[in-house]
Amino acid sequence: MREPIYFVSLGPGDPELITLQALRLLERCDRIYTPVPLAPSGRRSSKASEIMLSLGIRPEQLQSYDLPMSKQRDGAQAAYRMVADEIIRLSREGSTERIAVVAEGDSGFYSSSAYIGDHLLEAGLQIRQLAGVPAFIASNALVGGQLVQLEEQLRVIPGEASAEEWAEAWQGKHTIVVMKGSLCQEEILRAMALYPERQWHYLEFVGQEGEYCSSDVAEISQRKFPYFSIIISKARRG
Missing domain, CATH: 3.40.1010.10 (Tetrapyrrole methylase, N-terminal domain)
Structure with missing residues (x-):
């Protein structure tokens, strides 16, 4: 065979x-x-x-x-x-x-x-x-801490979603991973301003030359998101 x-x-x-x-x-x-x-x-x-x-x-x-x-x-x-x-x-x-x-x-x-x-x-x-290591898992290793824990859920959005889907994601108590940041930069910047209670982590080219990681909202807001960018947004714990 x-x-x-x-x-x-x-x-x-x-x-x-x-x-x-x-x-x-x-x-x-x-x-x-x-x-x-x-x-x-x-x-x-x-x-x-x-x-x-x-x-x-x-x-x-x-x-x-x-x-x-x-x-x-x-x-x-x-x-x-x-x-x-x-x-x-x-x-x-x-x-x-x-x-x-x-x-x-x-x-x-x-x-x-x-x-x-x-x-x-x-x-x-x-x-x-x-099986291999997906980029969002490698991204969270750079950010540190648990991507999800206990009864938390993980939602992955591939860069595009409806207004209702975005609102539901940001208002929830779970972790959101957004792939292909260039497709939704305006929405990410809007959400960072509207939901400051969430933790925001932004990453580019993880595992590659030019790797970049920041959790500073002001700094993230000044960047132009490339296609290979990932956003991890965690609800505040505790």
């Missing part, structure tokens, strides 16, 4: 946050499909490649594919389809190569690799996910 296609989590960016299980599997892979984000400016860079190469993964193992970064998702969807089609073709030709698809963070948490996995499942292939 053919091995499954592995979806391997690389962690948030720091090579030391990859799991031993993930690293050992990647070392044994013949093909590792690796996204290379393509900015509208034409700039190409791949943090995933940097992580793996720094850990001793050989360049010839990497199968890079361009991933257009745009709100218009047609280009990205075409890239996912291309990777899936190639893996499906290899499987149908009887290839015995061990194949992995990598994702930053955790491959099962807001990961674009899920679209590739959906195509593979539709074609009848087996997949297996390897």
Whole structure:
């Protein structure tokens, strides 16, 4: 029976946050499909490649594919389809190569690799996910303390929500994690002013070059939020 296609989590960016299980599997892979984000400016860079190469993964193992970064998702969807089609073709030709698809963070948490996995499942292939450290967990390690405790709940908002959803989140007694801060900077700044009783923590590029963390509301208000920013808002305890 053919091995499954592995979806391997690389962690948030720091090579030391990859799991031993993930690293050992990647070392044994013949093909590792690796996204290379393509900015509208034409700039190409791949943090995933940097992580793996720094850990001793050989360049010839990497199968890079361009991933257009745009709100218009047609280009990205075409890239996912291309990777899936190639893996499906290899499987149908009887290839015995061990194949992995990598994702930053955790491959099962807001990961674009899920679209590739959906195509593979539709074609009848087996997949297996390897757990990793998602960015918001690494972020809370920098902030310190418990992300949630006792009967508290955690709500994760992927940068966009309705006015009613935002109000419900801020007025609750639970921890809120907001991903992709650039999509909702105006709402975050508004909420920090309206709900000073909450604890506010702002982070950029966690685990990567340019990592930044602040809990100073005045300082946070002066920053321009990049796409890879996370906000952790905790209700006051005690």
